[in-house]
Amino acid sequence: MSSAQTRNEHVFDATTAGFENDVIKASLETPVLVDLWAEWCGPCKSLGPILEKLAAEYNGAFRLAKIDVDAEQQLAAMFGVRSIPTVVLISGGQVVDGFAGALPEGQIREFLTRHGVQPADTANDEDIAPAPAETAEEAINRLQQAIAAEPDRAELKLDLALALMRAGQVEPAQAELDALPANLATDARAVRLRSQLELARALAGAPSLSELQARVQANDSDWEARDLLGVRLLIEGDAPAGLDQFIDVLKRQRDWNEGQAKKRLLAAFATIDDPELVGAYRRKMASLLF
Structure with a gap:
């Protein structure tokens, strides 16, 4: 039996002891959405039910791992969590993306779709070809257009900074990162990106x-x-x-x-x-x- 404490078929409580098997290794087969939350967190109480509803609706297209940051402080530290709720998508054994805050259901659906996670009945329809993976350049163009249409959505600017880094555009990525509002500057993805940029800049003009x-x-x-x-x-x-x-x-x-x-x-x-x-x-x- 898995060391995860199963809530239902698609939602479970992840623990430090079982994280490697229940989340990292499991994500090699099925994407795992990690919800870092706490009992005292108001926004977590609005986001949690939305994520659990989507996990049921997507019917196995992804699994939802719930991590109580008070009970699992080692896991919270591993993700570099500065604010909750924080949600991280793990696929193929790797962290691929995430977001902070209680996003509305529509934006969470967009987030899942962007990473190829579709409801199981759609994803398994033999008549529908899987969407090709989005390149970093395509992501940059899409996000720049989205920011032009909705300039107040600061989380799009973090997504753009990440896409710029994936495309190897270090300085533009740094500029977007530096311009983030305070609540996103400490987001787990922003902290990770800051470290990636620090390492990438070290190689400017470096020998082979x-x-x-x-x-x-x-x-x-x-x-x-x-x-x-x-x-x-x-x-x-x-x-x-x-x-x-x-x-x-x-x-x-x-x-x-x-x-x-x-x-x-x-x-x-x-x-x-x-x-x-x-x-x-x-x-x-x-x-x-x-």
């Missing part, structure tokens, strides 16, 4: 991966090369190898560049979607610092 590897091989105390090599490895998809570079600098020269290795590790943790990997390297970092 092979050049950095050669520098480290020639001099394993070339802290700048190790730092940039770690960032390159991280951004190019080899997170463990990148984290190892930062850990090595922290272990051997922890005060280099005003403790930059620690800052890199914290930024990396905010961008990596693997809770087990992040947990393992958080413990390594803590053992070196304390």
Whole structure:
């Protein structure tokens, strides 16, 4: 039996102990919408029933994982939750998007549709071809048009900043992020994006991966090369190898560049979607610092 506490067929309470199996691994088969809430949160009480209604209506097209942030503080910390309700969509074992606040039902339907989540009877209709995945450029155009039509919807500007980052447009993404209102500046997605931008900017004008590897091989105390090599490895998809570079600098020269290795590790943790990997390297970092 799953370690999740099942409420009904499509809604369950997620726990720290079962998160890896019930959410991350399960999302490889079916998208999981994570609702981070608390009993004392007024907006949560209006959003929760809408999400549960949609989970029933979509009939298995996604599962709804409810996380009480007071009972599951470790999970809340893992998502970097600053305000609730916060909703995160996990698919294919990765965080793909999310939003903060109690959105109306129509906007939540749009959010699901944007990520290819359709009611099961529609998604399984053999006569309907699945919509092609939206490219970053298409998302930018769509969001710019939506913002022009509804300039007061600040959450669209966060969506645009994320799309710009996916397209590799670092400076425009930073500009949109900096212009966000205070309530969205601390949204989990904004915090994650800020860390991604910090790492991406570090590589402006940096040597290639092979050049950095050669520098480290020639001099394993070339802290700048190790730092940039770690960032390159991280951004190019080899997170463990990148984290190892930062850990090595922290272990051997922890005060280099005003403790930059620690800052890199914290930024990396905010961008990596693997809770087990992040947990393992958080413990390594803590053992070196304390």
